[in-house]
Amino acid sequence: MSTLQALRIFFFYLLLGTSSLLWCTLSFFIAPFLSFPARYRFINVYWCRCALWLTRHILNIQVKITGAEHVPSQPCVILSNHQSTWETFFLSAYFQPLSQVLKKELLYVPFFGWAMAMLRPIAIDRDNPKAALKEVAAKGDRLLKDGVWVLIFPEGTRVPFGQIGKFTRSGSALAVNAELPVLPIAHNAGKYWPKEGWGKRAGVIEVIIGEPMYAEGSGPRAIAALNDRYAKWNEDMQRSMGSLPVTAHVDTESVA
Template identity: 75%
Template sequence: MSKLSAVRVALFYFLLATSAFLWCSLSFLVAPFMKFPQRYRFINGHWCRFALWLAKAVLGLKVRVTGEHNVPAQPCVIVSNHQSTWETFFLSAYFQPMSQVLKKELLYVPFFGWAMAMLRPIAIDRSNPKDALKRVASEGDLLLKDGVWVLIFPEGTRVPVGQIGKFTRSGAALAANAGLPVLPIAHNAGKFWPREGWGKYSGTIEVVIGEPMYAAGTGPRDVANLNDQVFAWNEAAQRGLGSLPEVPAAHPA
């Protein structure tokens, strides 16, 4: 893993921003006349694949995925740790069509946010947690019934490598109420695409897809237990990837 020069990073962001402007502008003219699955693939699927290719070509960022056999045929709730922007590109391209929970302010970003608004996102107001939970539950359930994957970053924000944030229960609650599983995902993208600053590192990002996890029921305790299981799996998976420090071995008394 080597740190990249400022020139390569600047070139990457220039090409990424230019492509976003051009693709979003084209999407405004074409996408509104498409049905949602086709609209998603046109706006988000193709562009995110390009972003991943650009990251590989310019930054030397490759990806290795394990556990692909665990992906169920029916779309469900995806719960992943959040360290960078890269995993948003990857998951948006890998699972199609997909909606994700995001802060509503992102929809006001020129071009990018306007295009995102056409992708049925679950836009929440973080200053109103109760309303946010209701919105995730109601809109998420409709999306799942329409055969759309729902992505939730339960930590709520990007967390630096070496740390793991508290997992909210929104993903577990949505899956339990819909009678569908949570598909847990862990990765170490933050090692190569740090949360802070513009610096980037070349290398291979590891993505692990775990086995689907079901709640035993729909009650609060069932939801809490499922959320605890997802958190424990993600924590262990991140330790295996080197994103979290190893737990010191217990010394015999």
Template identity: 65%
Template structure:
């Protein structure tokens, strides 16, 4: 990394952290008086747009999106590839209101956690997988019924470029039980925003939004088939954008959902 890029990266993190701190404090006092949709726009969507913009301007991480026409009017379950933090910012800005699965411990962080708690996340205890899956099914169904998108990273954790993790069936099960489709999303953000370290590489992230996928029937078999179909589509899309090798073998997911 050049000296200039290192300086830009440090400045990026400083502004990102500073803006998050200030915005969370403001949100704690303002958000309770807003409706859920307005609260989401105020607390999350605007700040995430700022984060994506900072990444573009300061460290040169731009993006291109294909498949916007595949986004339905009615919210559904989003099954997205997970490589970095960037896609969390981007997807939270693109879909609103959006509820996502996160670690319960994050809600205990002063100001940040308090602000997040007002946005109806699905905060699970990852040490108890069975309870987490039941909670995802119950609260995910409630969020969908309230008109919110539900974002799930079915690999469970960030997987480096060139690899893909096995998909947990939690997201597919939620979609089948709610009689809604899943929206698969692939991208190569990890090439420019790595999982480990603080370095950032300038470039253009390719985001591909796939076609809606509906379950063929009901029950466990329909869930498994839908989950496999979403996995195959994401895998193929990752190969097409150069983020997965042809002979890559799925690695085991390390988280529950």
């Protein structure tokens, strides 16, 4: 890594951390008095856009979106692979309002967690997988009925660029039970914003949005089939972006 790039990364994190602290503190005092859509924009959309602006102009990490025309007018379940923090910023700003699964411990972090708690997240206990799955199903269904996008990372955790994790069925189950499609998304963010460490590389992140996928029928078989279709689609898109070698599958344990 060059000295110039190291300085860029240092200033990026300095500005990102400072903006996060200031914005979460401001949100804590203002957001409770706003309606949920306005609150979501104030807390999440504006700050995530700030983070993406810093990413573009300081780190020189751009984005190319393919398939934006496939986004349905009615919110549904978004399934995306998970490689870095970048896609969390991007998807939170691109789809609004949006809720996602997170560890409940994050809600106890002063100011940051308190601000997140006002965004109707699906907070789960990862040490209790059965209870976590029930929470995703119950709260996710309520959110969808209220017109909120629900983001699920089926791999459950960030997986290094060039690999694919095991895709769990919670997102597909949520969509099938709500009689809604899943919106498939694939990206290669980990190539420029790696899972591990502070290093970043300049470049263009590719984001592919596929056509909504509908289940054929209902019940466990339909859920499994829909999940398999997304997993196959995601792998095909990863290969089309040059993200995968000939064999690239790793298992990750998760509940969402």
